[in-house]
Amino acid sequence: QVQLVQSGAEVKKPGASVRVSCKASGYTFTSYDINWVRQAAGRGLEWMGWMNPDSGDTGYVQNFQGRVTMTRDKSTSTAYMELSSLTSEDTAVYYCARSGFGSGSSSDCWGQGTLIIVSS
Amino acid sequence: DIQMTQSPSSLSAFVGDRVTITCRASQTIKNYLNWYQQKPGKAPKLLIYAASTLHSGVPSRFSGSGSGTDFTLTISSLQPEDFATYYCQQSYSARAFGQGTRVDFK
Numbered sequence: 001q002v003q004l005v006q007s008g009a010e011v012k013k014p015g016a017s018v019r020v021s022c023k024a025s026g027y028t029f030t031s032y033d034i035n036w037v038r039q040a041a042g043r044g045l046e047w048m049g050w051m052n053p054d055s056g057d058t059g060y061v062q063n064f065q066g067r068v069t070m071t072r073d074k075s076t077s078t079a080y081m082e083l084s085s086l087t088s089e090d091t092a093v094y095y096c097a098r099s100g101f102g103s104g105s106s107s108d109c110w111g112q113g114t115l116i117i118v119s120s
Numbered sequence: 121d122i123q124m125t126q127s128p129s130s131l132s133a134f135v136g137d138r139v140t141i142t143c144r145a146s147q148t149i150k151n152y153l154n155w156y157q158q159k160p161g162k163a164p165k166l167l168i169y170a171a172s173t174l175h176s177g178v179p180s181r182f183s184g185s186g187s188g189t190d191f192t193l194t195i196s197s198l199q200p201e202d203f204a205t206y207y208c209q210q211s212y213s214a215r216a217f218g219q220g221t222r223v224d225f226k
Contacts, residue, residue: 044220047209047215104212107164107209113163
């Protein structure tokens with residue numbers, strides 16, 4: 001079945017970087033975009049950006065420009081999201097989700113979420 | 121950037137009630153509007169895409185309507201498993217979410 005499996009929870013110090021992985025299975029990895037969404041405790045969903053796993057093209061929300069990098073390894077059908085210069089405001093659950101290409105698409109499959117805690 | 125505004129932010133209802141949630145975009149998004157359901161500690165699930173198309177496996181008591189800037193999600197008869205938080209998301213330009221609507225027991 002279509003599945004996205006994310007890496008485990010991490011605790012990071014302020015100023016550090018974190019990389020979250022998202023392994024796809026059950027479908028052709030390069031046929032769907034991968035989006036990253038985060039959710040702080042008790043808060044709503046915040047879309048961070050997208051990546052086309054085929055071309056490697058990316059698009060990031062301005063709030064994260066310069067701090068986020070989305071990459072992929074086509075050989076293992078794995079997408080990665082790296083966030084740098086972490087602060088306590090980055091403590092959240094991070095989700096990957098696949099979507100069709102371009103405008104009008106929706107996310108029909110989500111990873112289980114990865115909790116990132118930023119604390120000194 | 122397109123802003124999405126949901127109302128209400130929360131509501132209380134009985135099992136069997138008809139529930140309506142609205143979502144307004146800051147500019148026209150055609151029908152590029154998705155609805156998701158999220159339960160505590162779980163990833164969101166897609167309910168409706170393209171404003172009114174039910175995702176596979178979603179019960180028919182859920183329906184969506186609207187185009188342009190104003191959209192609604194309706195649950196015709198609220199069931200115990202429907203108590204959750206609902207989010208709209210535009211997919212016209214980027215993928216911004218609304219702030220969510222929490223539906224709980226009255």
